[in-house]
Amino acid sequence: MAGRTYRTEAVVLRSFRFGEADRVLHLYTLDRGRVGAVAKGIRKTKSRFGARLEPLSHVDVLLHQGSGELHTVTGVELIRSHHRAREDRYRLGVGLVGAEAMLRLFTEQERNPRAFQALTRFLDLLEELPARKTRAALDALALSFQLKLLWLSGYLPHLTSCADCGATDRPLVGYSARAGGAVCPECSDGALALSPAGLGAAESLLARPLAEAGGIAMTSRSARDALAVITSAYEYYGNFRLRAVRSA
Numbered sequence: 001m002a003g004r005t006y007r008t009e010a011v012v013l014r015s016f017r018f019g020e021a022d023r024v025l026h027l028y029t030l031d032r033g034r035v036g037a038v039a040k041g042i043r044k045t046k047s048r049f050g051a052r053l054e055p056l057s058h059v060d061v062l063l064h065q066g067s068g069e070l071h072t073v074t075g076v077e078l079i080r081s082h083h084r085a086r087e088d089r090y091r092l093g094v095g096l097v098g099a100e101a102m103l104r105l106f107t108e109q110e111r112n113p114r115a116f117q118a119l120t121r122f123l124d125l126l127e128e129l130p131a132r133k134t135r136a137a138l139d140a141l142a143l144s145f146q147l148k149l150l151w152l153s154g155y156l157p158h159l160t161s162c163a164d165c166g167a168t169d170r171p172l173v174g175y176s177a178r179a180g181g182a183v184c185p186e187c188s189d190g191a192l193a194l195s196p197a198g199l200g201a202a203e204s205l206l207a208r209p210l211a212e213a214g215g216i217a218m219t220s221r222s223a224r225d226a227l228a229v230i231t232s233a234y235e236y237y238g239n240f241r242l243r244a245v246r247s248a
């Protein structure tokens with residue numbers, strides 16, 4: 001085979017059927033950021049890849065870069081399968097929100113070790129997440145991970161003073177994606193109305209480590225407000241909405 005082969009750690013963000021027996025994988029790799037790859041013959045019963053390339057799996061892969069846009073998987077070893085995250089509906093819902101956020105925010109074939117580390121940390125914590133009956137989209141880990149991804153993408157919502165006029169002595173009553181954060185009553189025209197508790201929750205989710213997200217006291221109203229901040233930032237900066245949020 002002409003071209004080059006390289007090895008990297010990667011997380012499978014999404015996978016879809018391709019042709020008779022293959023799958024196309026959207027990978028987030030440690031060495032090159034976002035990479036599309038084809039796993040040939042993976043849908044055959046005796047595939048040499050086995051079940052090691054399921055969505056949310058953390059793997060060590062050998063990828064061959066030929067002339068086409070898609071790289072080819074030539075070898076794979078599991079680092080962590082994260083099967084616990086897939087076998088429960090709630091955890092899977094949280095995981096798919098995180099994976100889609102990663103897909104939408106990190107689209108370039110460009111190394112970003114901090115984003116990769118946040119992703120693997122998120123998946124490790126997801127394994128331990130208690131299964132719940134509530135909406136996965138409002139889960140503290142899901143919200144915290146997305147706020148951190150926004151920050152790593154340079155779309156950090158500013159939540160501590162008015163993002164429009166800079167006032168520090170007025171209450172913050174809304175969120176304006178255009179201004180890039182929370183706004184005071186005088187700058188709140190067209191802004192999304194938010195509760196002070198919701199803004200406080202978003203601020204804590206952003207400031208505290210992912211591992212502490214579950215311990216942040218948050219009402220469902222606060223969680224909805226934090227989600228509204230994230231959704232509004234996606235719409236403003238990237239003009240997208242996450243499909244996984246609608247179904248979770």
Ligand SMILES: [Zn+2]
Nearest residue numbers: 162165184187
């Ligand atoms: Zn203001």
